[in-house]
Amino acid sequence: MRVLVTGGAGFVGSHVVDALRGCGHEALVFDVREDSGADVRDRAAVGRALVGVDAVCHQAAMVGLGDGVADAAEYVSRNDLGTAVLLAAMAEAGVGRLVLAGSMVVYGEGRYACARHGVVRPGPRVVADLEAGRFEPGCPVCGEALAPGLVGEDAPVDPRNVYATTKLAQEHLAAAWARATGGSAVSLRYHNVYGPRMPRDTPYAGVASFFRSALARGEAPRVFEDGRQRRDFVHVRDVAAANVAALEAGTESGALAVYNAGSGEPRTVGEMAWALAAACGGPEPVVTGEYRLGDVRHITADSARLRAELGWKPRVGFEEGMAEFAAE
Ligand SMILES: NC(=O)c1ccc[n+]([C@@H]2O[C@H](COP(=O)([O-])OP(=O)(O)OC[C@H]3O[C@@H](n4cnc5c(N)ncnc54)[C@H](O)[C@@H]3O)[C@@H](O)[C@H]2O)c1
């Protein structure tokens, strides 16, 4: 298969390129970062790149929380206008297969259960609670403590920031494209991806990268809130393999198929900081109680659908992956 990988010079995209080539496919890189400066918003450039292509793996995006609303126009431009231009060009070129880098950020707060009210959706956390160190969202009905659970693909979407909104819009655009063209579209909703080539020291880098950079400077990783916020850390090679599986699968045409792509092994941010500190030989993490408005408390995936339908399973364990990442 000949696959155009947008964002193919980036963190996840470069591993997708490696994985495709490793499986005997042809991978073409399309990225603003490359010498060619290929921008997904450039209709003519996309059209030229699509000649002879069987499928598109769309990783190009502006990532991270960034500067919030100040960056909104740039997020929308790169992520949503970029996706729209790409899809229009695919329709014209007759390229009918798309795999999209989705994100767990579309869910907002994860799935929670109240002992009395069952599954509930807590609203955004308020400053007064966070300032007082009340990090756990309470039941929206009775205010009691909630038990976090795994988020399935059918959970309602609830994007809580600009980036999340643009990632959700990408999916809606892909679904509209699939309906209109009969093409096949898959969104892989990545959870917290980490591993080799993860960007360092940018405001957009993930938390594992911040901790590793601190450790490299001989400083303690600074863990926000109380360190007990739960995430699903999934290794980048596993995410790349999920992309290959999705590209190879003959998914249902005319609709968007959505899959969580997580390790299925929830960990806390504190645990991750400790694992990295141990692998780097210290110093020990410091729990600061700081917070970022817009961060969700817990978000952990149920990735059973991806395992069942695409035959994918994660291969890199948490300890092994973090040790490799620390040593990179
Ligand atoms: N890293 C994660 O934890 C994570 C989690 C969920 C979803 N995602 C998604 O995965 C994808 C890849 O993210 P990443 O972590 O590898 O980030 P990254 O920044 O390393 O890669 C993105 C790449 O896209 C390129 N790009 C940006 N705008 C472009 C444009 N207009 N035209 C062409 N190329 C453009 C960048 O140059 C970069 O190489 C993104 O769609 C992101 O939203 C990542």
Ligand SMILES: [Zn+2]
């Ligand atoms: Zn309740």
